[in-house]
Amino acid sequence: MEKTFYDWVVYIIENYGVWFLKGAGVTLLIALTGTIIGSIFGLLIGIIKTIPLSNHVGRFSPKRIGLKLVNILLTIYIEVFRGTPMIVQAIVIYYGIAEAWGINWDPIVAGIFIVSINTGAYMSEVVRGGIQSVDKGQTEAAHAIGMTHWQTMLHVVLPQTIRNILPATGNEFVINIKDTAVLNVITVTELFFMTKSVSGAIYKTYEPFLVAASIYLFLTLVITRILRYVEKRMDGPSSYTIFGSSTMPEQILKRGEQIV
Amino acid sequence: MNIVVEIKNLHKTFGQNVVLKGVDLTVNRGEVISIIGSSGSGKSTFLRCINMLEWPTSGEIFYNGENVLKSGYDITKYRAKMGMVFQSFNLFQNLTVLENCVVGQVKVGKKNKVEAEKVALKYLEKVGMAPYINAKPHHLSGGQKQRVAIARALSMEPDALLFDEPTSALDPEMVGEVLKVIKDLAQTGLTMIIVTHEMAFAKEVSDRVAYMADGVMVEMDVPEVIFESPKNERTKQFLSRFIGV
Ligand SMILES: Nc1ncnc2c1ncn2[C@@H]1O[C@H](COP(=O)(O)OP(=O)(O)O)[C@@H](O)[C@H]1O
Ligand SMILES: [Mg+2]
Numbered sequence: 001m002e003k004t005f006y007d008w009v010v011y012i013i014e015n016y017g018v019w020f021l022k023g024a025g026v027t028l029l030i031a032l033t034g035t036i037i038g039s040i041f042g043l044l045i046g047i048i049k050t051i052p053l054s055n056h057v058g059r060f061s062p063k064r065i066g067l068k069l070v071n072i073l074l075t076i077y078i079e080v081f082r083g084t085p086m087i088v089q090a091i092v093i094y095y096g097i098a099e100a101w102g103i104n105w106d107p108i109v110a111g112i113f114i115v116s117i118n119t120g121a122y123m124s125e126v127v128r129g130g131i132q133s134v135d136k137g138q139t140e141a142a143h144a145i146g147m148t149h150w151q152t153m154l155h156v157v158l159p160q161t162i163r164n165i166l167p168a169t170g171n172e173f174v175i176n177i178k179d180t181a182v183l184n185v186i187t188v189t190e191l192f193f194m195t196k197s198v199s200g201a202i203y204k205t206y207e208p209f210l211v212a213a214s215i216y217l218f219l220t221l222v223i224t225r226i227l228r229y230v231e232k233r234m235d236g237p238s239s240y241t242i243f244g245s246s247t248m249p250e251q252i253l254k255r256g257e258q259i260v
Numbered sequence: 261m262n263i264v265v266e267i268k269n270l271h272k273t274f275g276q277n278v279v280l281k282g283v284d285l286t287v288n289r290g291e292v293i294s295i296i297g298s299s300g301s302g303k304s305t306f307l308r309c310i311n312m313l314e315w316p317t318s319g320e321i322f323y324n325g326e327n328v329l330k331s332g333y334d335i336t337k338y339r340a341k342m343g344m345v346f347q348s349f350n351l352f353q354n355l356t357v358l359e360n361c362v363v364g365q366v367k368v369g370k371k372n373k374v375e376a377e378k379v380a381l382k383y384l385e386k387v388g389m390a391p392y393i394n395a396k397p398h399h400l401s402g403g404q405k406q407r408v409a410i411a412r413a414l415s416m417e418p419d420a421l422l423f424d425e426p427t428s429a430l431d432p433e434m435v436g437e438v439l440k441v442i443k444d445l446a447q448t449g450l451t452m453i454i455v456t457h458e459m460a461f462a463k464e465v466s467d468r469v470a471y472m473a474d475g476v477m478v479e480m481d482v483p484e485v486i487f488e489s490p491k492n493e494r495t496k497q498f499l500s501r502f503i504g505v
Contacts, residue, residue, distance in 0.1 A: 137350035139314055142408075145364035145416050146340025155363055159354040240356075240395040 016208070023194030024215050030111045030183065030190060033175040037112070039117020039169055045074055045120065046127025046161075047153065055196040074124070081121035084088045089180040090114050108118045111188040115176055126168045130161040163234055170227035174220045191215060262289050263322075264309065264420050264451050265342070270319035272305055272475075279305045281475040287420060290449040294462035294483075297472035298498065302345030303455040306472070307422050310453070311342035342367050343421040347429050347484070349405040357384065357408050358393035361415040369416065383411040387441050389438040403434030407441055417439075420451040427458060459502045463487050471495045 001013065013020075049071060053064055081089065094110045097103065134157050142152035181192035195212040199205055264287045272280040279302045287293060295303050308314040312328065312335050321328045326336050343359065352360050361380035365371045369378070372384065383388045387407040397405055406426055413421055427435040439461050446452065446465045454463050462469055463483045470480040471492070479492040490496050 104461075135350070135353075137346060137348055138352060141344075141346065141350035143313060143336075144311060144339060144344035144346075145412070146336045146338075146341075146368040147364065148336050151367050155367060156352050156354065163354070213490065236396060240392070240399055242395075243391045243393070 005207065006212055008204060009211065012202070012204075012208055012211055016201070018213060019194045019198055020191065020211060023189060023191035023212075024219065026108060026188065026194075027177060027180050027190040027192075028219065030108065030188070031113055031173060032182045033112045034115025034119055034180075035169065035173040037116040038172070039123050040047040040123075041116065041120030042081050042123025043129045043158075043162075045078075045124035047158075049074060049124065049128050050131045052149065053111050077117075078121045078124055080146065081118050082125075085182075086114065086118055086179055087185055089118070090183055090186050104225065107183070107186050107188040110186055111180065111190070114183070115180060119172055119176065122172060123165070123169065126165050127161060127170075129164040130168075131157060133164060134160045166227070169232075170224065172224060173227070177219050177223070178216060263287065264289050264291075266320075266322040267310065268322070270306070270309055270321070270322040271317045272309055272314060273300075273317050278356045280309065282319070283472075283475070283477055284476070284481075285470070287451060287453065289451055292452045292454065292465055292466045293455065294466040294469045294474055295455045296457070296462060296469060296498075298460070298476075301472045302475040303472050304424050307424050307453065307455055311339050311344055311422060313344070314460045333397045333463075336368065340364070340416050342371065343416055343418035344418065345406070345409050345413055345423045345426050347425040348395075349402070349409045349429070351400075351405055351409055351412070351464070352419075353397055355396075356393065357389060357395050357397075357400075360397070360408060361407075361412045363418050364404050364412070380411070380415050383414040384408070386414070386444070387411045401434060403437045406430065406434075406438045410438075410441055410445075414445075420453065421445070423454040423456070425455050425457065427456070459487070459499075471498060473498070 048067075051067060087172065090110075093108065093114055094105075096206055097110075098105060138156050138160065142156045147155070150157065179189050180188070182191035183190055184196060187193065191212055193207050198208040202208070266287070267283065267285045270280050271278070283302075285293070295306070297303055305314060307434055309316045312321075312453045316329060319329070319406060323341075324337055326333065328335065333484060351357075352363065355363060358377065358380055360426045361384060362373065365376035365379060366373055369376070381390060381393070387410050389404060389407050389411060392400065392404065392408075397408070400408065410421075410426075423442065427438050430438060435458070439458065442452070442454065443461075443465055454462070454466070467482050468480055469486040470485045471478045471490070471494070473494055479486065479490060479495045481491075485491070486495065487499065490499060
């Protein structure tokens with residue numbers, strides 16, 4: 001008797017469920033690690049790109065020239081990776097480096113590398129915008145109490161920047177979950193690659209991919225919810241305690257309660 | 261030691277725009293100086309040059325006998341001792357009221373946290389904001405924000421406090437609470453330079469009042485002279501707009 005569509009789906013899950021899980025695991029691993037590493041890259045680049053040079057630093061001082069040079073290199077990096085498809089980068093980087101250095105590197109490591117530098121290029125612009133969107137008054141107030149540029153960044157500007165860029169980071173994570181699919185061209189055993197293998201094994205096309213689609217959707221939906229929750233938590237409580245005569249703040253401080 | 265800061269022949273240009281054209285000011289310890297003048301005359305720029313938020317084009321600023329404009333001078337240390345209160349409060353949005361008053365003491369003043377919290381609380385009490393230590397700036401009204409901003413500046417235990425139109429961004433009903441805090445500070449002998457449009461307040465609180473126009477100090481004297489019998493024609497004209505002061 002002919003199997004129905006439903007029969008096929010059950011058959012696939014029963015016999016190849018582990019393949020999908022393994023694929024989903026690799027997808028999640030690469031997307032998550034790539035997003036984290038990439039965001040750190042992006043943060044560092046964004047910070048470098050917004051280093052101010054006060055005009056009492058000489059026009060030809062090594063500091064100014066060095067910073068200019070670094071900025072040019074960073075701009076080239078950002079333009080190249082934002083301006084070319086990841087699938088093309090994957091092939092060029094994976095096979096290029098393998099041949100140039102004669103190494104046989106793990107495709108998963110290559111995948112994480114590629115997703116990281118892509119995310120870095122994208123996030124650096126987001127971070128730069130995030131830093132610039134912090135009110136200039138915040139920086140001035142920090143300078144006015146004697147903070148240096150780096151203290152100001154660390155304690156005032158970046159905490160606000162990170163809150164501002166959190167939605168974009170989450171968005172990038174979701175995009176990365178979907179975009180890791182292109183890494184099948186360098187034989188990374190992520191969800192798309194594993195689905196293709198299942199498809200080849202059972203001579204079925206859309207049925208396994210429909211299973212894959214449900215898994216992608218499940219991942220992105222869950223992650224979106226988690227991120228929204230984290231954002232809310234970061235905003236802190238919408239109310240605060242007003243200390244009255246029975247709960248004077250001195251007493252709270254004396255008891256050594258964690259306030260700061 | 262009776263002079264807190266001495267400013268000599270200060271010039272500031274922005275591109276082609278000459279904003280300060282040689283301003284002198286000697287600020288004595290415990291003195292309250294108000295700066296009045298129309299908008300665009302360079303009052304903010306002058307204040308911002310005093311604590312180096314703007315780098316003066318030329319001139320000298322003497323603090324503890326040293327010119328802070330000479331190269332190699334540690335500007336951040338100097339700034340920590342010249343407190344600034346901004347028109348738009350500029351409280352650190354990511355920090356609570358208490359943290360706003362603590363962060364500078366700990367990171368710049370290298371105090372330990374417990375000590376810093378005690379100092380912060382002392383000044384928050386002084387401005388009547390102690391009950392709000394756990395609030396974030398966005399929870400507060402304008403007047404409350406400005407009082408916290410004053411406590412933040414005081415927590416650094418500065419040699420002088422600079423105010424740039426501290427009540428101009430406030431709703432009218434909140435102006436009083438902030439002015440009262442500043443008046444109380446004047447009683448304690450704190451050195452202050454206050455840019456303001458509140459003429460009655462300036463008259464009451466100041467030891468000296470300076471009238472500034474087009475980047476120069478036109479006239480500076482005790483408030484009675486400036487407000488009742490100014491010697492300069494431009495001062496007279498400017499003040500004629502503020503009837504009943
Ligand atoms: N950063 C700046 N760049 C260019 N021009 C400026 C800058 N800051 C102030 N100015 C100019 O300097 C003049 C004096 O401004 P300001 O000091 O703010 O005056 P006031 O505080 O008395 O209203 C104005 O003409 C203003 O446009
Ligand atoms: Mg002004």
